[in-house]
Amino acid sequence: MIKNSIGWLALLVLVCCKHNSPKDTPLPYNEAEKYSGGTSTTFDIGEQAFNHAVGGLGGIYKIKNYGSVSDTVTFAEYFKLGNSDFRMPWVSAGNTTTARDGLGPFLNATNCSACHSDDGRGKPDLQNGLLFRLSIPGTDAHGGPKPEPNYGGQLSNFAVFGVPAEGDVSILYEEIKGMFADGETYSLRKPKYEFVGMNYGALSSEVLFSPRVGPQVYGLGLLEAIPESEILKYTDEFDTDKDSISGKANYVWDQAKQTNSLGRFGWKANQPNLKQQIAGAFLGDMGLTTSLNPEENLSGNQVSLYGNLPTGGKPEVSDSIIEELLFYQRCLAVPGRRNIDKAEVIQGKQLFISLNCNKCHVEKQMTGASTISALANQTIYPYTDLLLHDMGNELADQRPDFLATGNEWRTPPLWGIGLIKTVNKHTFLLHDGRARDFKEAILWHGGEAEPSKNKFLKLSKTERDQLIQFLESM
Amino acid sequence: MKKVFLVTIIVLALFSCKKKGEKIPVTSEKPAITNYAEIAYASYTDAYNEAVKLQNSINDFCNAPTESKFANLKVLYVNTRIPYEQTEPFRSANGPIDTGDDAVEGLLNGWPLSENFVDYVSDGKGGDTLSGIINDTIRFPSITKEVLLSNHESGGESNLTLGYHVIEFLLWGQDLNPVSAPNSSGQRKYTDYTTKANFERRKSYLKAAAEILVDNLAYLVDQWKPTGAYRLTFTAASDASNLSNALSGIAWFCAGELPTERMYKAVETGDQEEEHSCFSDLTDQDIKLSMKGVNNLMNGTYTKVNGEKISGIGLLTVLQERDATGANEVLTLLNTALADCEKIKAPFDQTILNDPSSVVKAKNSIFNFSTKLQTVCAGVGITMNIPE
Numbered sequence: 001m002i003k004n005s006i007g008w009l010a011l012l013v014l015v016c017c018k019h020n021s022p023k024d025t026p027l028p029y030n031e032a033e034k035y036s037g038g039t040s041t042t043f044d045i046g047e048q049a050f051n052h053a054v055g056g057l058g059g060i061y062k063i064k065n066y067g068s069v070s071d072t073v074t075f076a077e078y079f080k081l082g083n084s085d086f087r088m089p090w091v092s093a094g095n096t097t098t099a100r101d102g103l104g105p106f107l108n109a110t111n112c113s114a115c116h117s118d119d120g121r122g123k124p125d126l127q128n129g130l131l132f133r134l135s136i137p138g139t140d141a142h143g144g145p146k147p148e149p150n151y152g153g154q155l156s157n158f159a160v161f162g163v164p165a166e167g168d169v170s171i172l173y174e175e176i177k178g179m180f181a182d183g184e185t186y187s188l189r190k191p192k193y194e195f196v197g198m199n200y201g202a203l204s205s206e207v208l209f210s211p212r213v214g215p216q217v218y219g220l221g222l223l224e225a226i227p228e229s230e231i232l233k234y235t236d237e238f239d240t241d242k243d244s245i246s247g248k249a250n251y252v253w254d255q256a257k258q259t260n261s262l263g264r265f266g267w268k269a270n271q272p273n274l275k276q277q278i279a280g281a282f283l284g285d286m287g288l289t290t291s292l293n294p295e296e297n298l299s300g301n302q303v304s305l306y307g308n309l310p311t312g313g314k315p316e317v318s319d320s321i322i323e324e325l326l327f328y329q330r331c332l333a334v335p336g337r338r339n340i341d342k343a344e345v346i347q348g349k350q351l352f353i354s355l356n357c358n359k360c361h362v363e364k365q366m367t368g369a370s371t372i373s374a375l376a377n378q379t380i381y382p383y384t385d386l387l388l389h390d391m392g393n394e395l396a397d398q399r400p401d402f403l404a405t406g407n408e409w410r411t412p413p414l415w416g417i418g419l420i421k422t423v424n425k426h427t428f429l430l431h432d433g434r435a436r437d438f439k440e441a442i443l444w445h446g447g448e449a450e451p452s453k454n455k456f457l458k459l460s461k462t463e464r465d466q467l468i469q470f471l472e473s474m
Numbered sequence: 475m476k477k478v479f480l481v482t483i484i485v486l487a488l489f490s491c492k493k494k495g496e497k498i499p500v501t502s503e504k505p506a507i508t509n510y511a512e513i514a515y516a517s518y519t520d521a522y523n524e525a526v527k528l529q530n531s532i533n534d535f536c537n538a539p540t541e542s543k544f545a546n547l548k549v550l551y552v553n554t555r556i557p558y559e560q561t562e563p564f565r566s567a568n569g570p571i572d573t574g575d576d577a578v579e580g581l582l583n584g585w586p587l588s589e590n591f592v593d594y595v596s597d598g599k600g601g602d603t604l605s606g607i608i609n610d611t612i613r614f615p616s617i618t619k620e621v622l623l624s625n626h627e628s629g630g631e632s633n634l635t636l637g638y639h640v641i642e643f644l645l646w647g648q649d650l651n652p653v654s655a656p657n658s659s660g661q662r663k664y665t666d667y668t669t670k671a672n673f674e675r676r677k678s679y680l681k682a683a684a685e686i687l688v689d690n691l692a693y694l695v696d697q698w699k700p701t702g703a704y705r706l707t708f709t710a711a712s713d714a715s716n717l718s719n720a721l722s723g724i725a726w727f728c729a730g731e732l733p734t735e736r737m738y739k740a741v742e743t744g745d746q747e748e749e750h751s752c753f754s755d756l757t758d759q760d761i762k763l764s765m766k767g768v769n770n771l772m773n774g775t776y777t778k779v780n781g782e783k784i785s786g787i788g789l790l791t792v793l794q795e796r797d798a799t800g801a802n803e804v805l806t807l808l809n810t811a812l813a814d815c816e817k818i819k820a821p822f823d824q825t826i827l828n829d830p831s832s833v834v835k836a837k838n839s840i841f842n843f844s845t846k847l848q849t850v851c852a853g854v855g856i857t858m859n860i861p862e
Contacts, residue, residue, distance in 0.1 A: 048861045066741075066831040071838065080734045081742065083862050088735075089632035091588040094595045094603060096648050096752045099745030100586055103632070110630035158629045161591050161605050165629075310598055320742075 037334025038378030082328020102312015124433025221330025348470025392446020509786030567723025
């Protein structure tokens with residue numbers, strides 16, 4: 001297929017250009033690092049940078065006969081179906097397009113791309129990718145968060161026509177001033193949330209909540225293909241190596257296996273695999289049932305109020321749509337790095353290492369076997385250990401999620417984050433989007449990362465810029 | 475049909491390897507680009523003029539509704555769809571339809587929609603729900619243009635208040651026919667505008683929606699007219715970039731949008747109403763017309779509603795000058811696609827359920843055309859920017 005081959009073409013040419021003009025002196029960087037997502041990396045650096053299929057998606061997905069017409073569906077075409085599922089909005093039950101109906105009654109959005117715009121990063125507001133997980137102290141039957149009695153596990157700020165939304169959140173930021181060792185000042189904004197217009201009774205006085213922004217969704221098939229043993233290699237729960245950095249695996253309920261499995265996805269590594277993550281998004285974010293989650297997302301008196309509303313079938317989302325989306329999410333290519341031979345970037349990378357950033361944002365991983373050959377046995381540069389770390393009280397949501405405590409967050413991969421600005425036209429970072437740029441994201445690091453942050457504060461202006469240029473090259 | 479962003483893929487690398495001065499001088503570029511703009515201007519103007527006729531008749535109908543006037547509104551609706559659908563290949567080409575903050579595609583042609591955000595729908599038990607802006611007198615005490623504009627996509631992208639498909643719904647109503655029914659489209663009665671609950675509000679809605687449709691088409695005409703803001707930018711841009719945008723838009727439309735999203739998805743889903751014109755059952759028309767639009771641009775021709783013909787240099791000529799063999803292959807595949815589209819059986823909803831073979835064949839042909847177009851363009855150094 002030609003459509004996703006532009007990046008490939010560019011890459012190919014880049015490579016052949018290199019051959020024509022070999023560098024004389026060896027550079028202190030590794031050319032391979034450019035291929036963040038292994039051989040299937042994309043080198044599009046434009047607005048669609050996050051929306052490409054991994055290369056080498058050759059082969060035929062299926063051949064189907066329609067009378068005399070035989071239709072050969074390639075994997076590249078199959079990928080496009082998933083792309084369409086990701087972007088197209090769902091409609092509420094009772095509407096004409098029954099294949100895409102059943103939305104709600106309660107919802108945060110009508111389509112995946114509302115929160116993962118162009119497969120990228122959401123913004124810190126409830127219309128564009130921010131949602132609020134809710135619970136009360138204690139655990140559910142599987143060790144997960146215990147849902148808030150009236151509102152369940154997530155606040156739905158929208159609902160279908162005729163049903164009042166659950167409520168809304170007003171967000172205020174408080175500016176906190178600080179200073180680098182060299183005297184340059186900075187300001188961080190700390191969010192304050194207030195639940196307003198709650199329509200289904202009072203929130204529990206013990207309510208725990210966790211604000212989360214939709215992360216970018218490329219490279220996930222690769223992360224899923226990292227063998228468990230590779231991830232567990234980095235755990236150091238009791239910090240035996242005394243570098244202040246531990247690293248803890250989350251074990252979360254795996255609905256299909258009916259047992260606990262290693263958590264990999266979500267800001268607290270609270271989902272074990274992509275399929276469950278996607279089904280969870282359908283139910284929690286859009287009010288759509290799947291064979292994995294056959295019951296509507298209603299809590300408290302919503303069951304008696306709206307339990308009889310028409311649905312979009314049982315389940316509302318067909319298994320074939322889940323499979324299309326799963327394939328799509330697995331096969332989104334990772335953008336490659338830029339400017340890795342630039343002196344500032346090389347310096348920045350040295351600082352990244354000397355500040356111990358790489359103890360959590362682990363540079364290199366290897367994938368194992370995968371049903372999709374483009375994802376198998378790849379050397380990748382995701383800059384994550386996929387493990388939980390105590391990030392201090394300032395970043396804490398104080399809401400446990402399986403084994404993750406209120407202070408713990410999963411190290412997010414840093415690959416591609418330099419392009420969020422281009423794709424999503426903003427630079428908000430961290431789980432709740434409070435950081436307005438890379439500098440602020442680093443300055444919010446605390447807990448296990450406190451020593452790294454403190455070293456960052458002591459860097460010279462030039463060095464700080466170099467570190468940031470390194471992050472921008474991602 | 476949602477917002478589509480243009481990629482600025484860096485294929486610079488490609489050129490950096492090439493030696494300067496290799497480019498073959500091409501004489502047809504400028505006239506082909508000018509002609510492309512002329513066709514855009516003419517087809518949007520036609521869509522606008524026909525929409526104005528529809529709007530006038532809607533106003534007249536609302537003043538004194540009759541059954542025959544109502545039937546005529548559907549004819550007039552189709553009349554504005556005919557030129558509008560031919561403009562679809564202007565999508566994803568950096569043009570005013572879907573680029574920038576003032577892009578109007580979502581306001582004109584958004585799909586799918588939760589039509590119960592607009593009006594009543596079947597409650598599945600033989601009655602109607604009292605749903606939608608039209609029936610919600612408390613949240614929407616009055617129905618005005620401003621109300622429709624400010625509530626478009628409020629609470630979710632499928633909450634459309636505006637556009638062709640909303641007007642289509644207000645004219646045809648839900649298609650509740652079993653797939654075996656001979657009469658396949660929605661059967662809204664004109665009495666929805668005379669006696670049915672909230673009929674006055676329904677009239678206000680229809681009038682406001684028509685007015686906004688006209689406004690948005692006027693915007694496009696205004697942008698593309700010879701002195702229009704976009705036209706001036708377009709003229710000032712390099713031929714190479716205009717050419718690249720124009721051909722990328724066509725290739726995108728014939729790869730991702732039309733054959734995959736609108737045709738294959740419909741077949742694969744196997745749902746009766748997985749079709750863009752699900753109320754009027756005119757989806758097969760939409761497909762044929764949008765491919766006609768592709769043909770217009772490739773060949774540089776357009777027949778206006780008044781019969782006048784534009785015939786200038788088409789994009790194919792530009793390709794021919796650079797790669798005659800390749801261009802001919804493109805032309806052959808385009809003609810196959812057009813012929814296969816003509817064979818799509820109507821109504822689309824019954825076709826996708828009973829015998830989708832004609833749709834499958836056509837979508838493959840459209841796809842093949844696009845694939846070849848992309849190869850040939852890339853081969854002659856035309857940058858293709860095609861979002862997935």
